[in-house]
Amino acid sequence: MxxxxxxxxxxxxxxxxxxxxxxxxxxxxxxxxxxxxxxxxxxxxxxxRDRDALLRLVGEQAADDLTRRLEAASGRLDDALLAFRRFGRERPEAFRLLFTSLVDADRLAATSAPVLRVTEAVVGPAHALDAARLLTAWATGFVTMELAGAFRLGGDLDEAYRYGITHLVGSLRTAQEPERPAHGS
CATH class of the missing domain: 1.10.10 (Arc Repressor Mutant, subunit A)
Structure with missing residues (x-):
């Protein structure tokens, strides 16, 4: 038996x-x-199999959790950015783990899908990936610095994050397309 x-x-x-x-x-x-x-x-x-495999499973679970949170956001870009930060603040170690080589690329791609959808709604399909990368890089940097306690000059971090959202998303909504630098510049 x-x-x-x-x-x-x-x-x-x-x-x-x-x-x-x-x-x-x-x-x-x-x-x-x-x-x-x-x-x-x-x-x-x-x-x-081993500790790395276990951490990979934990990373996949974290990516799935973040994907669910982004999918549950209202469909507005600012709400997706707020959900991203909330995940980082509630699960800081999982947030950090997402940016390691342990997490499966396909799981991370699934996390990107809701961000690309809401970004495309703002900038259109031609620049959705560029805009999503811009916003993800900014939000990741902000949350990473926040978790590390690197913002030491005072001020309200919630207000600073909302300021960033307002101005970054607002800049993406402008009707005039900025000139793009030539390759190699």
């Missing part, structure tokens, strides 16, 4: 997510996850 399963992949990922958010990537060890789900570490290897 086979041994009954004492844990599931979902429970393992859930424990790893909690450990990640509580202590960063260094806290996500096979032993710590095994302890959290109530099994011996060797039992985890039936479901997860």
């Amino acid at each position: 086979p041994t009954p399963e004492r844990t599931s992949t979902e429970q393992i990922i859930g424990a790893a997510v909690r450990l990640l958010e509580d202590g960063g990537p260094a806290a996500v060890t096979m032993q710590a996850v095994a302890n959290a789900v109530g099994v011996k570490a060797p039992s985890l290897y039936k479901r997860v």
Whole structure:
């Protein structure tokens, strides 16, 4: 008779997510996850090849969570940017993990889809990717600096983020297309 399963992949990922958010990537060890789900570490290897594979699964879960949040936004570009920041603030370690080579490119591409849709609604299809990259780079930089405590000059960060959204999205809505620099400039 086979041994009954004492844990599931979902429970393992859930424990790893909690450990990640509580202590960063260094806290996500096979032993710590095994302890959290109530099994011996060797039992985890039936479901997860190694620590990198486990972190990859956690990253995929984070990408899926962010995708759901972006999909649930109102369909307005500013709401998508607010959802992006909210994810980073609520799940800072998962946010950081998204920007590592561990996360599957297809999962990240799925995260990009709702951003591209709302960006296309503002700038049209010809420049949707350019605009999405601009906004994603700005929002990622802002949230990364915020999480690192790098904004030390005071002021209201919520107001600063809304200011950035207002002006960046507003600049994308202008009727006149800016001149693009020549290649190699």
